[in-house]
Amino acid sequence: MLTFPNGKINLGLNITEKRPDGYHNLETVFYPIPIEDALEINLLHEGSRKYCLHQAGIEIAGEAENNLVVKAYKLLDELFDLPPVDIHLFKHIPSGAGLGGGSADAAFMLKLLNEKFNLGLSIESMEDYASRLGADCAFFIRNAPTYAEGIGNVFSPISLSLKGYQLWLVKPDIFVSTRDAFSQIKPHRPERPLKETIQLPVEEWRNCMVNDFEESVFPQFPAIREIKEEMYRQGAVYASMSGSGSSVYGIFKPNASLPDIDFGKEAFVYKGKLVV
């Protein structure tokens, strides 16, 4: 059985409060984007192992057992004593990019196991399991535009569609540590709640919707700021860093023509239409 976990971008990201447990409360809108990994599971017939992970595409640092798809399998295996599975993961979504690729894989693995083994899990219980695997993981269960608060795990649906707009996304060869990015932020509430800002016309977002991480990440990595400025030079309606970086996206009118621009040999570049 095969599925295609997709990435997300953050539309606006306000870090509002530091919590006693060290984590931060935030408000953001998660928006699904059509950059996809491929994830397949089959019954594993050989040997005594419960799972075997085969990886291809972009390399993920670390041991197989730390892969979020394996963590998702182990979580449900503890509860349902699942049959052994052979897992194939083809990574296309860059990691450490603010695109939630690892979280997407984990959430889609829960959905895949639920379907393959007829576990009968509700959307709500899959969201609950997903939230144990990562702060923003549960978003990928419904995978629809969502307003998120808390540590990125308290959701409400929003009415928003950018369907037909073009997305231009660039992830330079720069690693930004999410933990360090959070530690450099002075939390504060925005003048207007993001839930209201997001309902303004897209053309107005540029003047009032921000990603708070840009203030600390741009001075440290001016090349990331430069990509955002390039997006606006090319006519983006809205441009921003996603999550804690290092990817930057531009949203363009449906008929805009996007030229070829050299963002460096190692940069990941995606251009495509938004589909939701």
Ligand SMILES: C[C@](O)(CO)[C@H](O)COP(=O)(O)OP(=O)(O)OC[C@H]1O[C@@H](n2ccc(N)nc2=O)[C@H](O)[C@@H]1O
């Ligand atoms: C910033 C976002 O990209 C917004 O979508 C995500 O919230 C980040 O999610 P993520 O990469 O899955 O981050 P995690 O692996 O959960 O957390 C990495 C580190 O970031 C810090 N962290 C994360 C989320 C949060 N709400 N407050 C935090 O302070 C913590 O120090 C944590 O140890």
Ligand SMILES: Nc1ncnc2c1ncn2[C@@H]1O[C@H](COP(=O)(O)OP(=O)(O)OP(=O)(O)O)[C@@H](O)[C@H]1O
């Ligand atoms: N299946 C997986 N795909 C990608 N990363 C994984 C996976 N499993 C574990 N990881 C680990 O999770 C870390 C972060 O992955 P992910 O791609 O979700 O981060 P991100 O792009 O920073 O997203 P965000 O900050 O928006 O959640 C990586 O450092 C990687 O080692």
